[in-house]
Amino acid sequence: MDINVKSDDLSEMENAFNDSIQAGKVIEPKDWMPEKYRKQLLRMMSQHAHSEVVGMLPEGNWITRAPSLARKAILIAKVQDEAGHGLYIYSAAETLGMDRSEMIDQLLAGKAKYSSIFNYPTLTWADIGAIGWLVDGAAIVNQTVLAKCSYGPYSRAMLRICREENFHNKQGYQILAYLMRGTLEQKEMAQDAMNRWWWPSLMMFGPSDKESPNSADLLKWKVKLFTNDDLRQRFIDRTVEQAQAIGLKVPDDKLKWNEETRHYDFGEINWDEFFQVINGNGPCNKLRLKQRNDAHSNGQWVRDAAKAYAEKKKVN
């Protein structure tokens, strides 16, 4: 459906639904909603939940090697938060009529998408800083807006999650700030992470809306409130100065403050890379799917036992 469909093509209910959204109504699970609205939201929310869960893997990769006890505790708590976010968003998505187990089956079968940023590897400790600062920073820009979206359960989930993401963002920035005032090797480690994570972070907002197939509907329904390009710009504007404050160089020769627009101009994003990764050809796509599948199959006997035990107790 595109935004130019004439309203007399729509059913009366859909018209009323669209009007109520325009008037600022928040949609709740028991309210009537067009099937396409439900499907789009379910797609977005399940992808979001999957991203939280898959996102645990690259960061979890450094828990056993965190360089101090404080950092280890912070990192475990952070990755644990992501599990909590996953749980919370799966529950919110279930209000749209699909079980968590079904959503997870789609993920494990490789049929569902998740944020493609997690298909990049975490190679050094500095990558943990870069993920917290850049990846969670980009997520916050997205989620702060989603907290005002038209679907009640999603919007409430985002409000709660954003608070924790702010802590994640700060801990990531702090890791890099420490590295940047440390030894030469630490500084190089931090800059290297910046070089590898900057562009994929910009890709997190998705392709330009002209090429984003779902944007028009989502904007109309106030599931999205701003375009991908708007949000990307917002992220760049707030992040460049943070980088400069700790002496990190943004790896973009075309990056320049534009007095006229009051925004940073920036270079061309490599969308070929983005589509490659999204279509399964990133450095870690296969690994992430294998890790999720391994965890699931290794845990099968545990879930079976819990179910069998619960049934025995019911009978007795």
Next chain:
Amino acid sequence: MMTDLNKALIEYCLRIADNSLIHAQRISEWTGHGPILEEDIAMSNMALDLIGQSRGFYTYAAQLEGNGKTEDIYAFHRGEREFRNKLMVELPDNKDFGFTMMKLFLNGCFDYLMFRDLMKSTDETISGLAAKSIKEVTYHVRHSGEWVVRLGDGTAESHQRIQNSLNELWSFTNELFEQDSIDELLISNGIAFDKESVRNEWTKMVTEIFAKATLSIPENTTYFASGGLKGVHSEHFGFLLAEMQYLPRMYPDAVW
């Protein structure tokens, strides 16, 4: 000049701290790989509790020792022979959830009794740390104990697997109660507790759960591991430390 009593107290703190840290290190390997999201979260929680306990006891040891010692120096700049954790907690879990739960349960029951008695310590820092820790360990015992029952009385496969874990780990339970002259000195000063005095209670705690779980304690255990108190560990331990310590060892001047 440091008194013998203070030296003993430092060693005592390091034993507790090492045990919690190494246990946490193993449990934290699960984060992101649990059998279900809820358990992923629970295991991360328990790892965090144990790290918190280790930091408390390391910090107290550092304060007693002086010389600029910190929790991180103890954790990252000591070698295999200097760690005082029990062998049970360093064993690799190999992503066997039942093995992890059994370990948590067997060690947790002991820690519960330990912290309960240490709450009465004449050393106020020790009794304070024990009072904080016992709340956490109570939950660990309950949570892991419930899983031992569920797995033991679940399916035929889960019963066999958790029984195998018990058989393997039983060899490591005697070490929980080992003590030496350091314990004795501290016991005589009212600071530590007598491990032997809680053995029967521990046996009762685990036996009750095993009965519910339809598990049996192996009768023909011929080998009981020992060595943690003297820093004599399993072959697995060096790898655990190599992984945990590599960054601070590789960049000794760095601050993180």
